[in-house]
Amino acid sequence: MANLKSLRNRIRSVNNTRQITKAMKMVSAAKLRRSQERALATRPYSIRIRAMIQGLATLIPAENAPPLLARPPEGPRKILLVIYTADRGLCGSFNSSIIRATRARISQLTQQGHTVSLTFVGRKAHDVLKRQYGALTRDVHVGLTRQLTFESAERIVANKLLADFEAGLFDECHLLYNAFKSAMTQELTWRQLIPAPVDPVVASDGEEVVASPLFEPDEETVLAALLPRNIAVQVFQALAESNAAEHAARMTAMDNAVRNAGEMLKKLSIKYNRTRQAAITTELMEIIGGSESLKG
Amino acid sequence: MSIVIQMELVTPEALLHSEESMLVTAPGTEGYFGVMAGHAPFVTLLKPGILTVGEGDDAKHFVVAGGFVEVMPDKMTILTERALSREQVSQQQVKIERNEVQTQLSAAGLEEPAIAYWQSRLAFVEACQELLNRQKA
Numbered sequence: 001m002a003n004l005k006s007l008r009n010r011i012r013s014v015n016n017t018r019q020i021t022k023a024m025k026m027v028s029a030a031k032l033r034r035s036q037e038r039a040l041a042t043r044p045y046s047i048r049i050r051a052m053i054q055g056l057a058t059l060i061p062a063e064n065a066p067p068l069l070a071r072p073p074e075g076p077r078k079i080l081l082v083i084y085t086a087d088r089g090l091c092g093s094f095n096s097s098i099i100r101a102t103r104a105r106i107s108q109l110t111q112q113g114h115t116v117s118l119t120f121v122g123r124k125a126h127d128v129l130k131r132q133y134g135a136l137t138r139d140v141h142v143g144l145t146r147q148l149t150f151e152s153a154e155r156i157v158a159n160k161l162l163a164d165f166e167a168g169l170f171d172e173c174h175l176l177y178n179a180f181k182s183a184m185t186q187e188l189t190w191r192q193l194i195p196a197p198v199d200p201v202v203a204s205d206g207e208e209v210v211a212s213p214l215f216e217p218d219e220e221t222v223l224a225a226l227l228p229r230n231i232a233v234q235v236f237q238a239l240a241e242s243n244a245a246e247h248a249a250r251m252t253a254m255d256n257a258v259r260n261a262g263e264m265l266k267k268l269s270i271k272y273n274r275t276r277q278a279a280i281t282t283e284l285m286e287i288i289g290g291s292e293s294l295k296g
Numbered sequence: 297m298s299i300v301i302q303m304e305l306v307t308p309e310a311l312l313h314s315e316e317s318m319l320v321t322a323p324g325t326e327g328y329f330g331v332m333a334g335h336a337p338f339v340t341l342l343k344p345g346i347l348t349v350g351e352g353d354d355a356k357h358f359v360v361a362g363g364f365v366e367v368m369p370d371k372m373t374i375l376t377e378r379a380l381s382r383e384q385v386s387q388q389q390v391k392i393e394r395n396e397v398q399t400q401l402s403a404a405g406l407e408e409p410a411i412a413y414w415q416s417r418l419a420f421v422e423a424c425q426e427l428l429n430r431q432k433a
Contacts, residue, residue, distance in 0.1 A: 041310035048306065048373050052339055052366060150308040150377070159409070214338035217326060225341055226364065233308050 004279060007272045014268060018261035024090065025254035032183065032247035038148065039180045039237075039244035046237040049230050050201045051209040056223050057198040059213070064220075068227040069196050072171040076113040080138065080170040081105065082161070082193070082235070084177035084242040085122040087142055091246055092253035094178060094186065095124040101176060101188055102129065106136075117170060121157060121239065138164070145243045150236045157239075158232035165194060177238040178245035184252060186245040193234055196227060301333040303349060303372045305358060305379055312379055313349070313358070320372055321348040322365050323423075331367050339366045342376060344419035346427050357382045357430075359423045362416055378420065382431070385424045394421045 057069055065071075083102050085095045102118075102125060109116050119139045120126040126140045141157055164170065173194040178186040191197075201209045215222045303320050305313040321330045323345025342363040349356045363376030400406070400414045 038309070042308060044304070044311050045306045045308045045375055048366065048375055049364070052364065055339075214336065216324065216338055216340035222339055222341060222364070229364075236308050 004272070004275055007268065007275060011265065011268050011272060014261055014264050018258055018265065021254045021257040021261060025251055025258060028247045028251035028254060032244065032251055035148075035240070035244040035247050036180060036183075039240040042233075042237040042240045046233050047201060047209055049226065049233055050197075053196050053223070053226055053230055054198050054201055055213070056215070056219055056226065057196065059215075059219055060223065066220075066224060066227060068165070068194055068231070069198075069223070071195055076115065077172050078115045078117070078170040079109055080117050080119060080161075080164070080173045082119045082121060082157075082173065082175045082238075083125045084175065084238055085120070085124040085126075086242075086246040086250075087123045087145065089124060090253065091250035092256075094246055094249035094253075095128075097188055098176060098178065099125050099128050101190075103132075105176070105190075106133065119157075119161070122242070138169070144239060145246070148240060148243060150232070153236035153239050154232040158228075158235045161193075161231060161235070162228055170194075175234065175238050177242040178249070179241045180244040180248060183248045186249055189238075189241075191234060191238065193231060196230060298370060299333055301331060301335070301372055302370060303374065305347070305360075305374045305376070307376055307379055313356075313381070315349055315356070317349045319348075319351050322374060323347065323360070324365065331372055334369050335367050335372075337368050339364060341365075342374070344416060344423045346423055346430075347374065347379070357427055359385060359420065359427055361420045380424065382427060385427055387428060390421055390424045390428065393417075393424075397421055 053069070057065070060069075062071070081102065083098060085098050089095065106116050106118075116136055117138045118129070118133060118136045119141070120129075120137065121141045121144060123140070123142050126137065130137065139160060144152060144156065161173065165173070171194075173192075175189075175191045175193055177189055177191075179189040181187045300316040300318055301320065302316050303314070304311060319330055319332050321328055323343050325341040325343045328345070329340075342360060342365055344359075344361050347358040347360045349358070359380045360374065360376040361378040363374065366373045366375070397414055397417045401411075401418065406414070
């Protein structure tokens, strides 16, 4: 019976899907553990260096501030957005929430008269946005999470940012990434990179982090070394956070997919059994009907 | 006031070492300096060299690359791009790294900032060598 056969095929394909999603969930769970440790390990350095810069910034008069710290003049500016997404999909709303936030921010900034350019870390956002904003795209960095090291983040992303900044291609820079909160939640985070933000730095325990007031050899020298380093550290930290968040999101998404497939399988096999039963009954009726008519 | 100072050795990739110690000696750009509990708060730059935690035979040694040190009266944070403990430094690794750095440095057409980068790598290798020599002595 054709219907029975198509049901059987359907069951097999749903079962395959369930096996694949289950495997992906396992892989993500394993990767999540490692990347979560890494993301958490990047936080102390990032917090300390921001606290130091904040402490220094208050000591240096605004007119002496180096370009990476100086507030750009009011009015239309050239703003670079660095957008972090995954290289691959199948991770729930991980990429789409970033893409949505990017669109909103771009239209908001252009309305205010700013010029926006984009740098993508990770393939997904660029895939979606290139048709609409292709002309704004400056760089696309792909495959950085495959082997996550500070050195590669610095060499590939941060040094390019610094070179472009020095060339005057933009005067403000923001990062957008998913910060890792827990295995279940990611937090969409905007972080201002250039000029270095000077608002108080708050650690995850809610305590304000303050820096020391004395600098060797002097404020300017320390600041000149701190600022480029800060760029590299923040770029790297965002990458580590985003990577952990990606695995967490994928694990949750795949867990849901496995559950859905399981439910579907249950429904399908009930339907299959009913149909099979109906077919048998019909066949029996026919046989009985046939033998009855032979008797007469 | 406590007589020990809480030190933390942090790289961008991890918090490598945390310990309470009487004395920490670090390689600043202005020369090696020692920090004990109650030190006046200050921030300084690091150059590649040997970081010593503790004194005498129990002291722990680390080779650190450039970075920053922040000192508070009861706490000391060392931020560095890269750090190796004494156990992680070996003659073989020093040799391999020295070769790599020297090939890069002797390559034609090297420009800033690459030169500065490889020179700091060379200084790091030299600090590793110094630690090894010290161990033998």
